[in-house]
Amino acid sequence: MADLDLHPFYITTAISYPNGRPHIGHAYEAIAADVIARFQRLQGRKVRFQTGTDEHGLKMARKAEEQGRSPAELADQMSGYFKAMCDALNISYDRFIRTSEPDHHRASQAIWQAMEASGDLYLDRYEGWYSVRDEAYYDESELTEGEGAEKLSPQGTPVEWTVEESWFFRLSRYQDYLLGLLKQPSFLEPASRRNEMIAFVEQGLRDLSVSRTSFDWGVKVPGSDNHVMYVWVDALTNYLTGLGYPDYKPDGMDAFWPASLHLIGKDIVRFHSIYWPAFLQSAGLPAPRKVFGHGFLLNRGQKESKSLGNVTDPLALAEVFGVDALRYFLMREVAFGQDGSYSxxxxxxxxxxxxxxxxxxxxxxxxxxxxxxxxxxxxxxxxxxxxxxxxxxxxxxxxxxxxxxxxxxxxxxxxxxxxxxxxxxxxxxxxxxxxxxxxxxxxxxxxxxxxxxxxxxxxxxxxxxxxxxxxxxxxxxxxxxxxxxxxxxxxxxxxxxxxxxxGFAVSPPMPLFPRLELPAKDDGAD
Missing domain, CATH: 1.10.730.10 (Isoleucyl-tRNA Synthetase; Domain 1)
Known part of the structure; x- marks a missing residue:
């Protein structure tokens, strides 16, 4: 990052998608962001730190339907687990944001209207491949073939052919702007992520579908109530919502935007370093100063998955080993930006x-x-x-x-x-x-x-x-x-x-870090 200064510092995590309980990857990102926020406060800077949950989209709507309840009921329950994780891990956030909150709907509609005023939104028909799990659109050239000729996204998730009326964002208009931004080494780190995104933009950008009509769990498009915003337009706007956008106040947008750092996983770099800066530029807002795409945390060298039975509850780890010992291990063990492993x-x-x-x-x-x-x-x-x-x-x-x-x-x-x-x-x-x-x-x-x-x-x-x-x-x-x-x-x-x-006198000390023992195999910690 740049040399130390005393300007206000705004750091965000990616907001977590609460269609399942928190896993160790969520904890890793929250802890890293908390370390940064605490470090900057100790440097004397005015810090704002935001995390939260991304509650809209087709994935949440389908999950709720499977369980026979409303998306709002599912979001209320699952978001609570993520907030509890942050509190248990001593995450010193200033706001835990939920995208279902009224001020977030207001901010999302305001940035939509700003993009519309720039002439960057138009109504058309979308036909193409969509991954519900990624909440992302993919070009045919990006897909791979799975078992039984099933088409998969670059993340290995299933895609389905989608046809519906949609609002589109003129992403293609911002190709030169984005290339200029991405070629600034300080904007996107590590360098490997930056090189990937430059290559993606240089292949040419197509306009982006930014609304859906096939479900209604989301932020309504202003003037088109049968459309809800594409979940990533809504999700990314949370970084503005937390500062009071579209209002400008001394302790909000005036002080803290552009964000100092968006801390995210490497799998969502495209949304934060290409789509988000383009939306902001269209709305007349500066891009964040830095996006950092950290690596994955692997369980004994393997990515966690329910099918492998190796999904770790971070609160179980914290309970067994202690919160500070877990925080120390994760920051000490992994070269930040690279994948790391734990056991x-x-x-x-x-x-x-x-x-x-x-x-x-x-x-x-x-x-x-x-x-x-x-x-x-x-x-x-x-x-x-x-x-x-x-x-x-x-x-x-x-x-x-x-x-x-x-x-x-x-x-x-x-x-x-x-x-x-x-x-x-x-x-x-x-x-x-x-x-x-x-x-x-x-x-x-x-x-x-x-x-x-x-x-x-x-x-x-x-x-x-x-x-x-x-x-x-x-x-x-x-x-x-x-x-x-x-x-x-x-x-x-x-x-x-x-x-x-x-006249201070030292009192008999209490041990800081008692020695740890490996837990029994059946306690859920591994």
């Missing part, structure tokens, strides 16, 4: 090695020794060369390397830098052996323990976006006021003296 064994291995044994144990033994050997009291001390060297290592990792990597959405790289600082602290403990200094050089023992205390504060501040609950618990134990936990606070050289002067 209960991998979560336990990494959480125990890095969180329990390295960071958690560092905090536990440092604070325990301060309580035992110093009655929990802090005092001014002279730093030896080894102390200065350690704190410089920690400062660079926490104040420079991790923020730079997180700003580039390279979470695993940033966590690796942080972890090197954790390892440096543990090596320092082994080298200085404070347990042996109490009798031989008590002043040196105090200096070593307080150097570690200072390092722990910096490490806890830096890792807050990833493990917010555990980092807050440690910062509480360290006596750090809530207002002094930003990245800017890392440059504050007087905080320790203020803490000493205040």
């Amino acid at each position: 209960p064994e991998a979560i336990v291995l990494r959480a125990n090695a890095e969180l329990a044994n390295s960071f958690g144990n560092l905090a536990q033994r440092t604070l325990s020794m301060i309580v035992k050997n110093m009655d929990g009291k802090l005092e001014a001390f002279e730093r030896a060369d080894a102390d200065v060297a350690l704190l410089q290592t920690v400062t660079i990792a926490c104040g420079t390397e991790l923020p730079r990597a997180f700003n580039d959405l390279s979470f695993s790289t940033g966590i690796e830098a942080w972890l090197r600082a954790v390892y440096a602290c543990n090596q320092y403990v082994d080298d200085q052996a404070p347990w042996g200094l109490k009798k031989t050089d008590p002043d040196r023992m105090k200096a070593v323990l307080q150097t570690l205390f200072i390092a722990l504060r910096d490490l806890a501040i830096a890792i807050q976006p990833v493990v917010p609950q555990k980092a807050a618990a440690l910062l509480d134990q360290l006596g750090i006021p809530e207002g002094d936990r930003s990245f800017a606070a890392l440059a504050d050289t007087d905080w320790f003296n203020r803490l000493v002067t205040s």
Whole structure:
């Protein structure tokens, strides 16, 4: 991403289609977006973070019909599961949006009317292939053949021949504009996704069918009540709805549009980097600053599916392993933008090695020794060369390397830098052996323990976006006021003296990260 700045930051996830319960992929995207939002807040930026559910479309209408109830009843129930997932995973959204809400219908109709005023909508007849599961239209040239000569979309989903009256959007008019946008490296990442979309546009764009008459579960087309909007027109507009569009207010559109980042899965890049910018340009609105298409999360190297019986409930994982341990694993394990894999064994291995044994144990033994050997009291001390060297290592990792990597959405790289600082602290403990200094050089023992205390504060501040609950618990134990936990606070050289002067005393610590055990096979976690 661009260099750090203090402009307002608007981040969105893709809104989830609630025709089934949340799976680990939904959790992965929500956690990644939350890490970004928390990181940007700690940088001092005004942040707005939106997630939610995409409730319209033929897929929801058919699912409800199968169950003998209305689409609205299905949406109410299923959307609740997604909101519960976000709340359980400590997702710090500012709005959980539902596309069935009245203000969203208003915003969707407003952007439709703006596109119509630009002369980009016209009524015609649609004949072509449509995937209900993808809610997407496909050209014949994009299809593959499945078993029994069944035609499949590029995503491997069934398609059906559709014939109906439809409003069309003049997508072809925006080919040059889109190519110019896509050739800006910062607009769409990773580069592999950008190259795919450039190739798609260069093949030539056809006008896009943007309404349906074969069902009525959706946003009504203004002036054509027998038409509902194509679900992607409606769905994409949620990013504007959350800012109060079509109204412009200081805490809404005026402050936060264009969006800083649309965080989405790689399978919906076309909608966000081609259709959406074209709709916005037609409506007289700027494109988002960045679209990032992350990879898939695989279960032991396999894509999850009901037929394989390997669909994972993210709340079951969080319950077994802990929310922060799960968040840490997902951000640490996968190079963001690429596909990644997880398993209960991998979560336990990494959480125990890095969180329990390295960071958690560092905090536990440092604070325990301060309580035992110093009655929990802090005092001014002279730093030896080894102390200065350690704190410089920690400062660079926490104040420079991790923020730079997180700003580039390279979470695993940033966590690796942080972890090197954790390892440096543990090596320092082994080298200085404070347990042996109490009798031989008590002043040196105090200096070593307080150097570690200072390092722990910096490490806890830096890792807050990833493990917010555990980092807050440690910062509480360290006596750090809530207002002094930003990245800017890392440059504050007087905080320790203020803490000493205040008379703060360390209390016996509570373990941060208890060691994890693999669950029994029948508990649903794997």
